[in-house]
Amino acid sequence: MSARDRILGRVREALSERTAVEHPGSFEGWRPAAPALPVDGLAHLLEAAGGEIVRQPNVDAAAAWLASFCADFGSSAVGETVPEPLRPPLPAGAPDTAPLGVSLARGAVAETGSLIMDARDGRRAQLLVPTHVVFVRTRDVYVTLREALIELADDLPSAIGFHSGPSKSADIGQILVKGVHGPGRLVAVLMGDGD
Amino acid sequence: MSFTGPGNYREEAAKTIRDKPEVRTSITAATRAFDAHRVHAWGQIDADRWRDWARDVKSHVLGHLDEYLEQAEEQLTANGARVHWAETAEDALAILGDIVREHGVESAVKAKSMLSEELGVNAHLESLGVHVRETDLGEYIIQLLGQPPSHIVGPAIHLSVDDCRRLFHERLGTPLDAEPDELAGAARDALRAEFLAADLGISGGNFLAADTGTVALIENEGNIRLSTSLPRIHVACVGIEKLVPKLEDVSGFLQLTARAATGQPIGNFVSLIQGPRKNDEVDGPEEVHVVLVDNGRTKLLADDAAWEALRCVRCGACLNICPVYRQTGGHAYGWTYSGPIGAIIAPAMLGLEEAMPLPYASSLCGACTDVCPVRIPIPELLVHWREKAVEQGLTPMTETMGLKAYAKLAQKPDLFAAAGSVLRHVPLELGGRALPVLAGWMQERSAPKSSKKSFLQMWKEGIE
Ligand code: SF4
Numbered sequence: 001m002s003a004r005d006r007i008l009g010r011v012r013e014a015l016s017e018r019t020a021v022e023h024p025g026s027f028e029g030w031r032p033a034a035p036a037l038p039v040d041g042l043a044h045l046l047e048a049a050g051g052e053i054v055r056q057p058n059v060d061a062a063a064a065w066l067a068s069f070c071a072d073f074g075s076s077a078v079g080e081t082v083p084e085p086l087r088p089p090l091p092a093g094a095p096d097t098a099p100l101g102v103s104l105a106r107g108a109v110a111e112t113g114s115l116i117m118d119a120r121d122g123r124r125a126q127l128l129v130p131t132h133v134v135f136v137r138t139r140d141v142y143v144t145l146r147e148a149l150i151e152l153a154d155d156l157p158s159a160i161g162f163h164s165g166p167s168k169s170a171d172i173g174q175i176l177v178k179g180v181h182g183p184g185r186l187v188a189v190l191m192g193d194g195d
Numbered sequence: 196m197s198f199t200g201p202g203n204y205r206e207e208a209a210k211t212i213r214d215k216p217e218v219r220t221s222i223t224a225a226t227r228a229f230d231a232h233r234v235h236a237w238g239q240i241d242a243d244r245w246r247d248w249a250r251d252v253k254s255h256v257l258g259h260l261d262e263y264l265e266q267a268e269e270q271l272t273a274n275g276a277r278v279h280w281a282e283t284a285e286d287a288l289a290i291l292g293d294i295v296r297e298h299g300v301e302s303a304v305k306a307k308s309m310l311s312e313e314l315g316v317n318a319h320l321e322s323l324g325v326h327v328r329e330t331d332l333g334e335y336i337i338q339l340l341g342q343p344p345s346h347i348v349g350p351a352i353h354l355s356v357d358d359c360r361r362l363f364h365e366r367l368g369t370p371l372d373a374e375p376d377e378l379a380g381a382a383r384d385a386l387r388a389e390f391l392a393a394d395l396g397i398s399g400g401n402f403l404a405a406d407t408g409t410v411a412l413i414e415n416e417g418n419i420r421l422s423t424s425l426p427r428i429h430v431a432c433v434g435i436e437k438l439v440p441k442l443e444d445v446s447g448f449l450q451l452t453a454r455a456a457t458g459q460p461i462g463n464f465v466s467l468i469q470g471p472r473k474n475d476e477v478d479g480p481e482e483v484h485v486v487l488v489d490n491g492r493t494k495l496l497a498d499d500a501a502w503e504a505l506r507c508v509r510c511g512a513c514l515n516i517c518p519v520y521r522q523t524g525g526h527a528y529g530w531t532y533s534g535p536i537g538a539i540i541a542p543a544m545l546g547l548e549e550a551m552p553l554p555y556a557s558s559l560c561g562a563c564t565d566v567c568p569v570r571i572p573i574p575e576l577l578v579h580w581r582e583k584a585v586e587q588g589l590t591p592m593t594e595t596m597g598l599k600a601y602a603k604l605a606q607k608p609d610l611f612a613a614a615g616s617v618l619r620h621v622p623l624e625l626g627g628r629a630l631p632v633l634a635g636w637m638q639e640r641s642a643p644k645s646s647k648k649s650f651l652q653m654w655k656e657g658i659e
């Protein structure tokens with residue numbers, strides 16, 4: 001018998017007389033107060049967690065914002081799925097040395113203030129850079145995490161990261177520090193579909 | 196320093212209180228802060244409904260654990276991950292050893308994982324000549340000090356900023372008056388090099404969704420994302436109790452666990468890992484291994500009362516609120532899991548005799564069960580193990596640790612009032628069955644006398 005069979009055997013034996021409990025159904029995120037509009041909720045929570053929010057009405061405006069934001073950086077590591085207009089006008093840098101990373105989020109979650117980072121965009125550019133700019137389309141904002149996970153389950157890459165704020169730690173005497181391992185600065189650019 | 200087992204709890208607790216009063220200061224401050232954050236975060240949700248839901252999902256999974264384990268294995272395998280089964284810590288270490296040898300692993304980065312502490316992963320890998328580096332800032336600090344974690348969420352909360360300053364000055368050359376930002380920056384630089392060089396990343400797993408074969412991990416620093424993304428091999432050690440039926444269920448657990456642990460809506464980073472890098476991806480590990488670990492969990496599952504402890508999501512809320520844990524932090528408990536949760540899983544996982552006197556390291560005040568996000572009836576389970584201890588003749592401790600300490604505790608009216616809430620948690624019929632422990636305590640309870648001594652004083656005397 002394998003370790004697997006012995007473990008499963010012990011589990012079955014342990015459960016032989018136990019009354020099973022029904023699954024209680026879906027998690028509905030019960031809250032006393034009605035949530036804010038999804039995009040506002042997202043912005044509020046991301047800011048509360050230490051992130052920065054930039055709102056742009058459309059891709060062109062976001063591209064113009066990026067051009068001026070980039071002026072302070074010498075190079076950037078850019079995600080694979082970032083569309084041409086949102087690729088910064090900077091020399092390409094390796095993720096472990098570039099001062100700036102630019103990614104496109106697959107979506108976002110209002111309920112938790114999370115940006116959904118897909119491994120297909122490239123993980124290193126999402127994780128090794130000190131400043132991380134993430135573009136997200138407001139039409140891709142889910143209200144609840146459950147909704148997002150149901151959609152994601154149909155098309156999962158090897159890994160998904162939810163980024164809900166900059167890297168932080170309070171492990172040194174309970175004092176908050178930012179940028180411990182991942183990006184210490186997270187800038188979420190919320191892009192509308194407008195003209 | 197390494198753990199020697201719970202047997203010396205009394206001496207170790209007394210020693211900590213006597214010789215290292217600053218530990219109590221740090222632990223109390225940190226746990227109070229954690230708990231205040233939890234209270235705030237629970238105020239924003241219908242916490243009772245969330246907790247009912249979480250309790251029921253976990254109880255459901257545990258009642259069908261064999262089916263969900265098989266489903267998770269099948270799904271992970273389909274995702275391209277390799278699934279291993281470990282009955283014991285030795286099995287798990289042997290599996291890791293095989294992976295290390297097969298791939299010629301020279302260095303490993305570790306994401307904080309209580310299970311890896313339980314298994315003794317670091318010492319084993321080092322014995323195989325692998326350089327192992329803890330990458331969570333708190334874990335890194337205690338690794339440099341050669342200490343085990345003292346709290347399941349904040350492993351270094353027993354240390355002050357000055358303790359960290361001195362350590363970093365010696366090891367990383369930072370000035371003795373460096374601010375935490377500067378200390379963290381020095382750690383970041385040192386660890387970044389290790390991330391980039393490591394062949395192997397080792398993580399735990401907060402949840403494992405059976406339907407998609409997803410290992411879910413919560414953190415704030417980003418070191419778990421890095422440990423599971425950069426090295427060419429990732430090994431996740433996951434306790435068999437971590438299963439949840441569906442990926443969508445993870446939505447509730449990620450949020451509830453974060454709110455219970457640190458008061459956040461969710462950790463700043465969450466990883467959902469399905470398997471190794473796919474063809475259309477530019478980076479990520481080439482191999483992902485998931486080690487499903489029993490190591491005493493099926494013993495807990497087989498216990499008709501204590502199985503409920505397997506619902507635990509390791510949020511630390513019960514430690515944060517526990518008046519006994521707050522006196523000493525986790526080291527005195529003598530094994531990986533401290534505080535109320537440690538005291539109720541030790542008897543099954545280590546054996547009752549080995550776990551003594553932990554079921555007595557509690558005032559039965561019931562605060563822990565009031566904060567537990569999965570509603571584990573902790574005081575009932577403490578009484579359950581005390582009963583078994585009496586049955587098995589492991590009673591000397593009940594007299595010294597149990598009755599005397601609690602009799603003294605009961606002399607302090609305000610504490611005693613807090614302790615009185617236990618009556619809500621202990622089923623009435625237990626009051627008779629649990630003799631002499633509970634009965635002795637309840638007698639005292641009926642006639643509290645005031646005492647000028649502090650809880651700390653009484654507690655010290657109770658122990659020594
Ligand atoms: S027993 Fe409950 S409160 Fe304690 S760590 Fe586990 S889940 Fe959290």
